[in-house]
Amino acid sequence: MVADLLIAKNPDTGSSLPYLIRVPLGERGLVLKTRDTWPRTSKLYCHRADGWPPDAEIVDRVPVRSCSRRGPAIDLVLDRARENRSQIVLTRARGREMIFWQSPRTAKQARPNVALPTRRAAGQVLEILVDSREKYPYTFTHQQATTQRRALPAGDYAVELDGVVAAAVERKSLADLAASLTSGKLTYALADLAALPRAALVVEDRYSALFKLEHVSPGVVADALAEAQARFPAVPVVFTETRPLAQEWTYRFLGAALRELRAHAAPAAADIFAPQDDAAAVGPVVARVTAARKRPADGETAAARAWARAQGYVVADRGRIPAEVLRAYRAR
Template sequence: MPDDFVIARNPDGDSTLPYVLRIPLGEHGIVLKSRETWPRTSKVYCHRVEEWPEDAEVLERVPVRSCIRRGAAIDLVLDRGRENRSQLVMIRVRGGRQAIFWQTARTAKQARPAVAVPKARASGVVGLVIVVDSHERYAYGFADQQVVTRKAGLAAGDYGVVRDGSLIASVERKSLVDLVSSLTTGKLKYQLADLAAVPRAAVVVEDRYSEVFKLDRVRPAVVLDGLAECQVRWPQVPIHFCETRKLAAEWTYRFLAAATVAAEEDELGEAVVSDLASPPPLAAAPATPAEVRAWAAVNGYQVSDRGRVRREVVEAFEAARSR
């Protein structure tokens, strides 16, 4: 029986699960495809694989203290100081299909925050349609919100509201791991630049800001400085940290609903302004006697240097000025 916990890169480039795990349980171990290398910020979905791929690139091999099956769960304890205790839970979903979720005590607690999501409709919006980017793999279902979703390509962000073919609001979703990766590789700056072109946009992170200080693969100061620089450069695109994925979905829904109401108010204001009648032009100021005398002298009229100017001369001046 294999006695190490092994993480490798999935050689199947078409798979949405980029990693392969080997759990030291049974004669040949249990092989799983996984979305992450460890459940750091949320539960990780895994899928059973029949055998270990021969051409898999091993990324990590860790000795195991214990690996025990307890009913529908496997308790795994690794022989290292941090990120050493986790559990794989097997459940049945719709259609009787088996699903496996990899979790730690912290991520399991985060999955059930001690708050109730409100059922009230956001900002009084009726029939809100949220467009989910076609590249979003594990999209929010918005099951607790009064919203309709549809898949389509978005120019920026993962979730948006489209009006008359234009993206009027957008939200980019990030796990903490994805946030750190996109920040350190420079990808986040390009994403923020795209979001800044949208009238109203934001980035939502499925974790606490305090978790940045606990990073061990990247210096926390590097991430904190990078986030601050991004907010200074693109202040119109806030980066909002939410405690869990569920609360991030709720925040996304409320933000897009508020943005929809604001867009409608902007359109109404523009319509009111365009409907206002243009004020009549101001009448020209009456000419002074000095201006009339100067014009009369140039145009061959005889006028006195003092007193009133004859009426016919004034009328000729006004007629000439109006032409």
């Protein structure tokens, strides 16, 4: 069994991970490709290597004080004064293995030491609509809110005003943001969000993390993000460091948006649902709101319910059909 942590140069010069590490775990040890020799400024993405090369070019050899696995994490303690504690986390995302190497310093950066408040958002208990296509949605268990799964016309989380979606938030991880920016998919998502009275996009990471992306040019992603924000100024893009903070921001934004729309509500639907008070957009928005509020004609309810189920919407067997589902059915 290997008694040291071995760090060597990756003989595969075409790899974006220039180093190999061999962790003394098990008989043969765990061999990983990684980007650096230690997780100093951020956690390091790792990938399993086929094996330890017999002619490896060693760049560092550090005695190991202890190495043990506890569930999905491997705790590694080195026998040196500084940079001696780290953890290798093995997890799965989107059906494939993901491995990260982190130190206490980088783990603290990833989990800011803040206590989230329990204060109600804008003094109200929210009913938040969660898009039924979200695989791992926010639960809002820490916040004073209830959730309901439903297919949303835009965004991943939303609130209603008078039976119509009034505000929505689109959630993105950093990897998802980069992929949707480079593919152009984010443009369509932002266009749908811009049609709502209030909307935003929240990113579960720091803006600085854009410039640490490995499989895409950071400059290309940063430019695409700036162009998208300039094209859709009514939909702010907010970076929140972590997933819990993104959930908290989403909760606060939806509560504030709902209170603001209620406070400025007028008898005319145009005053309530004009996106960002843009008078040019009042006509189409009022038409959608009026269509959503129009009562179904005889026989339309059953047809709309059948159509909604075929499209993946969640509707009850009896009772009122959600306004946005009815609107989508009439606009099909």
